[in-house]
Amino acid sequence: MSPVFENLDLFWDGYLTSLSICLWALVGSLPLGVLIAGCRVSPVPPLQWFGTFWVTTFRNTPLTVVLFFCAFGLPEIGINNSFFFFGVLGLVLYTSAFVCEAVRSGINSVSAGQAEAARSIGLNFTQGLRFVVLPQALRTVVPPLGSVLIAMFKNSAVVGAFGVGGDLWSTGATLNSARGLETLPVFVGVAVFYLMITLPAGAVLQVLERKVAIAR
Template sequence: MDAVIENLPRYLEGFAMTLQLLLVSGVSALVLGTLIAAMRISPIASLRGFATVYTELVRNTPLTLVIFFCAIVLPYLGSRLPYEVAAMIALSIYTSPFVAEALRSGINGVPVGQAEAARSVGLGFGQTVGLIVLPQAFRMTIPPLINVFIALTKNTSVAGGFFVVELFAVGRELANANGDAVIAILLGVATLYLVITIPLGLIAGQLERKWVVQR
């Protein structure tokens, strides 16, 4: 326990880096994912095809491989990115198809009858989408999106294996330095991850439960 308290500043440093990775790649994954989702439902066939192939390929590539590419292969090809930025790029790319799928499944979750009803009372495309479909799709996408962010939180730990000093890397370093208190140190790291993931998980479950019953 002493080892944890002594190294509290290091923990917080790592935690701040984890939060930074989470926020930056979360926001950029959201943007990228929205673009991909828009491409997937667009009437332009080639964009649809591109988005489908992108989703399929990225989702079936291990995150470790994506980060390895950004952190180690890219510098070798001539990029000059710091490791933190490389990790953020990799995490955003890896997370974006999951965001796109969450958005798409939310829109697909709105019963067709809603759109049919809107059309039959004479609303146009913009009105149907803006007033009827999206408001209902929005709240259905929140729980899956939270789920995506929980996964992203856990995934930031992989960046710790590629020279980014975040929570996992700090934990590994401290565990190597204090061989007698490994359990306490790693449990400390676990607690900080759980502080993010468990509340998010509870919120997602609660919202989904509430809205499924309403449906």
């Protein structure tokens, strides 16, 4: 494991870059997924069609294709930015579809009487969804949503391999190919640092799940 310890500063910088990819994707995909879920259960047909189109498109498109579209397709229509931005954008778009379905399953688990009660006190659909249905639905979606988020953290490696640079994947590839270090210890180091992202995230989600279960 000497290649890891001798290049610990590079692994640490890669870890921070990968962590920032995960955090930005988390901040973007959660609210977007909830918004799309609201469209999916909306009584307005165009919003339903939009939500269905969004989920069908991104759930059935490989992440690499989404990333290629963001990095090379968007500049063709005048949208230019860094590979980091396009990588995070692609991960947000892709993950939001899975967040949407997890949240929608929770919304559907809330009894119809709750929505009817919200309407009976004068709340419109948006207010009823926000103040009555979603708070109850989010309690039931912590486990599936946690799985989606852990998958997103792991998918950040695909974003890194796509050419973001400076992340854990590119650090491992550089040490292995450009510097000729041994493959096994280098990528064991990469795996360990990825575990430093996913294991704490899983622990936090387990704590949240237990607290929600007690609240119910």
